[in-house]
Amino acid sequence: MSGCSDCTSCQTTSSRGISAAVLGAAPKTVALIGPPNSGKTTLFNRLTGLRQKVANFPGVTVEQHTGIAELPDGGAVEIIDLPGVYSLQPRSEDEQVAYDVLTGRRADTPKPEAILLVLDSTNLARHLMLAAPILSLGVPTLVILNMADDLRSRGGHVDLEALAGQLGAPVALISARQGEGIEEVVDFLAASAPKPAPLEQLPVLHDVPKCREWAGRVGSQARYRAPIPPVWTRRLDALFLHPVAGPLIFLAVVCAVFQTIFTAAVPLMDGVKWLFDASGNWIAATLPPSILRSLLVEGVWRGVGSVVVFLPQVLLLFLFLGILEDSGYLARAALIADRTMAKVGLQGKSFIPLLSAYACAVPAILATRTIENKRDRTATILIAPFMTCSARLPVYTLLIAAFLPNRQLFGFANARAAALLGLYALGFLVAVATARVLKSSVLRSRRTPFLLEMPSYRWPTVRSIGLRLYDRSKVFLRRAGTVILLVTVLLWVAAHLPTVGGKAPGMEHSVAGMVGHAIEPVIKPLGFNWRIGIGLITSLAARETIIGTLGEIYGMDPESRALDMQKALQHDLSTGGAVALMVFFAFAMQCISTIAVVRRETGGWRWPLFQFAYMGVLAYAGAFLAFHLIP
Amino acid sequence: MGGRRGIEGTAQAAHYVLLTTISDFAILNNMLQLSGNKNLHADRLATLVDLRRGDAAILDCIDLPGDDARRLMELGFLPGTRVVAGLSAPGGDPRVFQVDGSEIALRRETARRLRVRFIGAPGTP
Numbered sequence: 001m002s003g004c005s006d007c008t009s010c011q012t013t014s015s016r017g018i019s020a021a022v023l024g025a026a027p028k029t030v031a032l033i034g035p036p037n038s039g040k041t042t043l044f045n046r047l048t049g050l051r052q053k054v055a056n057f058p059g060v061t062v063e064q065h066t067g068i069a070e071l072p073d074g075g076a077v078e079i080i081d082l083p084g085v086y087s088l089q090p091r092s093e094d095e096q097v098a099y100d101v102l103t104g105r106r107a108d109t110p111k112p113e114a115i116l117l118v119l120d121s122t123n124l125a126r127h128l129m130l131a132a133p134i135l136s137l138g139v140p141t142l143v144i145l146n147m148a149d150d151l152r153s154r155g156g157h158v159d160l161e162a163l164a165g166q167l168g169a170p171v172a173l174i175s176a177r178q179g180e181g182i183e184e185v186v187d188f189l190a191a192s193a194p195k196p197a198p199l200e201q202l203p204v205l206h207d208v209p210k211c212r213e214w215a216g217r218v219g220s221q222a223r224y225r226a227p228i229p230p231v232w233t234r235r236l237d238a239l240f241l242h243p244v245a246g247p248l249i250f251l252a253v254v255c256a257v258f259q260t261i262f263t264a265a266v267p268l269m270d271g272v273k274w275l276f277d278a279s280g281n282w283i284a285a286t287l288p289p290s291i292l293r294s295l296l297v298e299g300v301w302r303g304v305g306s307v308v309v310f311l312p313q314v315l316l317l318f319l320f321l322g323i324l325e326d327s328g329y330l331a332r333a334a335l336i337a338d339r340t341m342a343k344v345g346l347q348g349k350s351f352i353p354l355l356s357a358y359a360c361a362v363p364a365i366l367a368t369r370t371i372e373n374k375r376d377r378t379a380t381i382l383i384a385p386f387m388t389c390s391a392r393l394p395v396y397t398l399l400i401a402a403f404l405p406n407r408q409l410f411g412f413a414n415a416r417a418a419a420l421l422g423l424y425a426l427g428f429l430v431a432v433a434t435a436r437v438l439k440s441s442v443l444r445s446r447r448t449p450f451l452l453e454m455p456s457y458r459w460p461t462v463r464s465i466g467l468r469l470y471d472r473s474k475v476f477l478r479r480a481g482t483v484i485l486l487v488t489v490l491l492w493v494a495a496h497l498p499t500v501g502g503k504a505p506g507m508e509h510s511v512a513g514m515v516g517h518a519i520e521p522v523i524k525p526l527g528f529n530w531r532i533g534i535g536l537i538t539s540l541a542a543r544e545t546i547i548g549t550l551g552e553i554y555g556m557d558p559e560s561r562a563l564d565m566q567k568a569l570q571h572d573l574s575t576g577g578a579v580a581l582m583v584f585f586a587f588a589m590q591c592i593s594t595i596a597v598v599r600r601e602t603g604g605w606r607w608p609l610f611q612f613a614y615m616g617v618l619a620y621a622g623a624f625l626a627f628h629l630i631p
Numbered sequence: 632m633g634g635r636r637g638i639e640g641t642a643q644a645a646h647y648v649l650l651t652t653i654s655d656f657a658i659l660n661n662m663l664q665l666s667g668n669k670n671l672h673a674d675r676l677a678t679l680v681d682l683r684r685g686d687a688a689i690l691d692c693i694d695l696p697g698d699d700a701r702r703l704m705e706l707g708f709l710p711g712t713r714v715v716a717g718l719s720a721p722g723g724d725p726r727v728f729q730v731d732g733s734e735i736a737l738r739r740e741t742a743r744r745l746r747v748r749f750i751g752a753p754g755t756p
Contacts, residue, residue, distance in 0.1 A: 086705040091698060123732040126707050208704040212731075226732055241718040241727070335720045335727070335736050342738070348725070449699050449741040451706060454727055454734040 029078045029110045030069075030189060031102055033134065034118030035127055036084035037455045039146040041065075043118055043176035044081040045467050047185065052471075064109075071190045080112065088133035089206060102137055114140040116185065121145035121173060122156060122227050122456075128215035131167060133205050141169045142188040149175040150456070156227030163222035177461055233328075233456045240332045250336050253329070257320045259417050268312035276305030295492055298555045303488030303548035304481070310394040310544065311476055317359050317390055318472045319465065326460035330355070334452055344432050345439025347371070347450045350380040354431070357387035358424075359472075361594045365601055375443040379435050381601060382611055385594050386431035388424045388586070390476075391543040395585050396423055398547060402566035403578040427586050430618065483592070487538050488548050495556060507531075507557050526584065526620070527577030527627040539590045580627035588619035677749040679728065679742035682716035688747035690714050690730075695744045707731030708745060 034040040044052075048067025065081035082101060083094035090096040097106075104111025117134050119127035124145065135141055145151075145158065151173075164171040170188065174181030205211065240246055280301040287293040324330045333355070338348030349371050357364035364384045371377040388396075400416050407415050494512035498505060507513050515537065516530030523533050531553050535546035547565075554568040563571075573581065589595065589612045598608040682688055690712050693700040707730040708714070717734060719726035724739040737745075 086702075089701075091701075126731045126733065129705070208701060209709050212704075212707075212709055229729075237718055237727075241720070243721050247721055335725060338725050338736075338738070339720055339722060348736075449695065449703065450725060450736070450738045451702060451741075452725070452736040453706065454736060 029080065029112050030114045030116060031080045031082055031112035032116045032118065033082045033098060033102070033130075034084060034144075034146075035086050035120070035130055037453055038084070038118045038120045038127060039176050040084060040118045041081065042461075042464060043116070043144065043146065043174075043182075043185070044079065045464055046176050046179060046182055047189075048079055050467070050470065069186070069189060071186060073190060075190065077189045079116075080109065085130070087130065087208075087211075102134070102139070112139065114142070114188070116142050116144055116188075118144045118146050118176075121147050121151040121158065122154065122230075124158060124224050125216050125219040125226065126212070128218055129208075129211045131218075132211055132214060135167060135169055136205065142185065143167055143169050143171045144185060145171065145173045146176050148173045148180055149178050150230070151227055154227030154230060155225075157223065157225040158219075159223045163218070163224075166218045166221050177458070177464075230456045236457050237332070237454075240329065241335065246332075246336055250333060253324070253333075255421070257317070259414075260316065260320070263414070263417070265313040265316050269309050272312065273305075273309050276301065276308065280305065291496075294496075295489070298552060299488050299492030300485065302551045302555050303491075304485055305551075308477065310390070310397070311473060313393055313397070314359070314390040314476055315469050315473060317393075318469055321356065321359055322465040322468045323460050326458065326464055328455045328457045331452060331454050335454070338450060338452075344435040345376075345444075346379060346435055347376060348452055349450065350376065353380055354384060354387055357384040357389060360389050360391070360475075361385045361387070361591065362597050365594070365597050368601070375439075378602060378607065379438045379443045381598055382438060382607065383431040383435050385589055385591065385611070385615065386427045386434065386587070388427045389543075389591075391591065392423075392585050394544045394547055396420055396582055398565065399569070399578050399582050402569045403573070403575050423582055423586055426583070430587065434614075483542050484545050484548055487541050487545050488552060491534070491538055491549055491552055495552070507553055512553075525627070526623040527574060527580045529572055531572055532577075532581065536584075539585075541590075541592050543585060543590045576627045576630035579630050580623040583626040584619045584623040586619075587615055587622050589615040677747055679714065679716070679726075679737065679745040679747055680739055681749060682714075682747070684716055684718065686749070687713055687715045688749045691746040691748055693745055695741070703741075703745070706735050707733055708735070714745075714747060 032040055032044055044065065044067060047069040051070075052065060052067035067079050067081070069077045069079050071077065080101065082098045085095045085098050088095065088099050088102070090099040100106045101109050102112065102115065115134060115137070117131060119130065131143060143163070145160075150156075151158070158173070160171045160173055172181055172184040172188070174185065176182070240249055280297055283301065284293065284297045287296070324333070334348040334351045337351040341347055341350055350368070353364045353368045353371075361384045364387070365381050368377045368380045368384070371380060397420075400419050404416050404419050491512060494515070495507055495510045496505075497511045505513075508517075512534050513530065516534040519533045519537070520528075520530045523536065528536070531550070534553060535549045538549040539546040550569070551565060554563065554565060569578070595608045595612060598611060599605055602608070677688070679688070690708055690710055692710055693703055693708060695703070709731070712731055715729040717727040717729050720736075725736045726739070726742065727734050727736045728742075
């Protein structure tokens with residue numbers, strides 16, 4: 001962008017800003033809508049930056065992203081990012097929500113005073129179909145043609161003034177990725193935009209062929225010249241969808257992700273661990289010895305610290321997922337995976353939620369709403385928690401490092417990385433078997449058409465990936481700061497009661513110890529003792545809590561205090577017991593957040609209770625087998 | 632926009648009436664001209680499954696229940712539109728089709744329900 005264009009945009013901004021201030025009519029709530037793959041979310045990120053929040057629309061399973069866009073005159077506009085839709089015919093839940101919000105039918109959301117309609121300028125003729133129902137709402141609308149950089153570089157063209165004339169609404173050509181033309185959108189937000197002129201020839205909205213015909217006519221009268229097909233996308237697809245190279249690359253990508261997560265994260269994690277140890281020692285040295293210091297250092301610091309250590313690993317995983325998704329490769333992965341998914345009665349679209357479930361089951365379950373078939377969706381929700389989420393990763397990492405030798409297998413693969421990959425495979429295989437059983441029994445359904453749009457390949461932007469990582473670390477740290485903090489404090493209390501002559505009773509005779517001993521007979525066949533038992537109970541809240549718990553238990557016990565966690569664990573578990581514990585974690589549903597989100601998404605307690613019981617039985621049986629098969 | 636003409640329907644009761652517009656015929660004619668002497672298969676009725684990579688065809692009708700057909704039409708699979716078969720997952724299923732400026736992947740079982748007028752590909756005998 002040249003300095004000159006910035007300058008003119010400045011002037012227009014200020015002049016419009018004044019007129020808006022004079023009229024006092026800047027819109028308060030603006031809805032952002034567009035078809036999937038139109039770059040809607042990129043624009044949303046561009047406009048709102050870090051000032052976003054994600055919630056669910058009450059009563060439905062559709063995510064509600066809202067954010068605040070700041071205006072040059074100091075004002076602010078609330079932007080609602082509506083789900084990506086191809087039409088406004090309310091059939092799916094997404095379309096229903098979009099329709100209800102735009103027409104002011106939702107009591108919880110104010111009717112938007114203006115609409116930003118985002119369309120892909122490289123595929124304008126088809127995307128214009130959505131303009132007809134949106135413009136006919138009679139709400140002030142800015143028609144945004146996104147991906148201007150692609151349109152230009154591939155030789156496309158559109159006459160903006162003619163298009164605005166045809167549509168009776170202002171039109172802006174922007175590139176949300178490059179930040180080009182954003183000031184035009186901000187100008188629109190700042191000004192009191194006029195209502196769109198009634199369309200001269202409104203197509204019959206529910207008749208798709210007529211809508212498409214209308215869109216084609218509007219496009220050709222705006223002298224729209226479609227760009228030539230993206231050369232690089234064709235070239236890359238020839239490689240990534242090659243009958244032989246394609247699946248090999250697919251496997252290589254998956255393996256590379258896991259190998260990197262396990263090896264590259266280690267120095268970062270050591271750094272975080274060192275920070276927590278050093279600051280913990282400093283606190284211990286600064287505060288006078290008291291019950292409060294004990295709670296703070298042994299309870300809070302050690303417990304929370306042992307979980308926060310895994311932040312680098314979680315972020316690396318989200319970094320890879322973000323790159324795969326933003327580059328467009330994820331859609332190709334779904335295509336390659338579809339046949340395999342179809343064999344267990346699922347579809348390629350289940351692959352993306354299931355892949356996200358490797359990060360966390362909660363966003364994965366939210367992502368299943370792209371699956372239109374309800375039974376396919378329920379089946380995907382039920383198997384998603386079997387995917388190895390990032391909360392299991394710290395548990396696996398710890399146990400593998402404590403019990404498996406760090407040596408090379410077959411000359412190239414690290415034994416520990418191989419074990420980790422094996423655990424990932426185990427969760428996946430059980431998920432597949434479960435899906436098969438469910439889809440051939442209670443969730444049997446007619447196969448729905450599988451439709452997958454292949455977006456062009458694009459370079460992921462630092463900004464978009466950075467925002468996602470920021471968001472994820474916020475969620476992860478919030479969990480460490482709430483659920484896990486609460487559990488560690490409760491555990492500390494349970495471990496220090498009942499007091500004996502004003503002193504803590506020692507772990508074995510505390511409330512926590514008694515609970516551990518009470519469940520020991522049940523878990524003994526799995527190779528677990530009462531200390532692991534306490535960890536299992538606290539991990540029902542969130543899987544990674546077991547590490548904080550064990551850290552706390554070992555920290556309080558004079559015998560194990562001096563040992564590091566791996567050594568202490570080797571006292572408590574045999575190798576068979578360690579494998580049994582990992583298998584238990586692979587199968588069991590130990591996550592309050594997941595149970596809550598399944599209840600919300602399936603609309604009742606039936607499925608989450610079934611899921612909890614089923615996964616629990618499987619975990620017990622699997623751990624029992626592992627302990628008895630491995631010496 | 633002028634008159635509409637129905638193309639003859641398929642033997643099966645298609646859920647969607649086969650309507651093409653004059654402009655659609657223009658596309659069809661264009662295609663026929665482009666393919667020149669190679670349009671030997673122009674009258675053959677086939678489905679998308681019969682297209683090999685690089686083959687082009689004109690979509691005739693969608694033999695699927697209302698909502699499924701609608702979804703396909705919103706993605707560009709409208710009667711009268713030119714569809715080109717593209718790459719596929721290993722084993723040929725699902726296959727990517729270029730239609731109306733986008734690339735959409737369909738499974739074999741869905742592609743079988745989309746009837747086309749096969750017009751061959753530039754460069755095929």
